[in-house]
Amino acid sequence: MRSGPVATAPPTLASYLAYWLRELVDPNLAPATATNYDMFVRLYIVPELGKKRLDKLSVQGRPGVAQRAPWPLPVLRTRQGRAAMLRRR
Template sequence: MSIYPYRNGYAAYAWVTTPEGNRKRKYVYGPTRKDVHEKWLKLHNEAKKGPVATNTPTLAQYLAYWLKEVVEPNLRPLTAATYETTVRLYIVPLLGSKRLDRLTVQDMRGWLNKLADTCQCCAQGKDAKRPEERWRCCAKEECCRQTLSKRRSTTPGRSSGARSPMPWSRSASQRTSPSWSRSSGPGASGPNPGWSKRRAPSLRTRALTPSPGHGLCGWCQRS
């Protein structure tokens, strides 16, 4: 191994086998000899284990592979089409040329901020695609500011900490539905013999009272 000066730092290389089966040099760079030596050792160990890619794809190249090999075979056509539209209109134009190994959190934050402020009519040429006599805004240099909407985490007018009531609960069903109780007279009607319809009890009253000979079901035992 030889470490040599390169631009404002140092560089070194190792021979590796690419996934295509070719032998190529792969270079490592760093500001100091120590940094380059550590990177070279890591690269050398990877080369011993198996094939090593000598170039890193851009985000656009990776997303094209991801859509074709991962999304389309495993998701529904409409979902795959939605992903493709999102990648083509919103990700690739701003981040597509970025290499994957150089993509940072700062890049993603800047992309989100810029995307929120970008007029999509201008970026996608929506108005310019119309016949000239039907131009209305951006094609006439009168930007309509058609930006992407920002989703709210809470419903307007409702506190983020508020919890909506359960759609169905035992107490709610007792207030809104008729319950059944034991009937003293013969010929009583109901879901079981010996039960009749009555008004819903208060919350402190049991909704079900077993009649003589009635086998306690799971609900009665819980009551």
């Protein structure tokens, strides 16, 4: 039998991502990688989808989210690309 808090309502994507960053990303990834994940979650995912309940989340629910990202995704693979994206904010 498990012990601990019992969820009274389905969690939102924002609350799950906070848990994911704290419990899985921070202890297991390099600090710079964890910082980047935190930045993208905080600036882009949570404002767009954070209030969505996990049990109601679907790909069909928000068409075009990736297309509305303020940068072309491949640019984030370089340090210069990430720095340029941050300067635009």
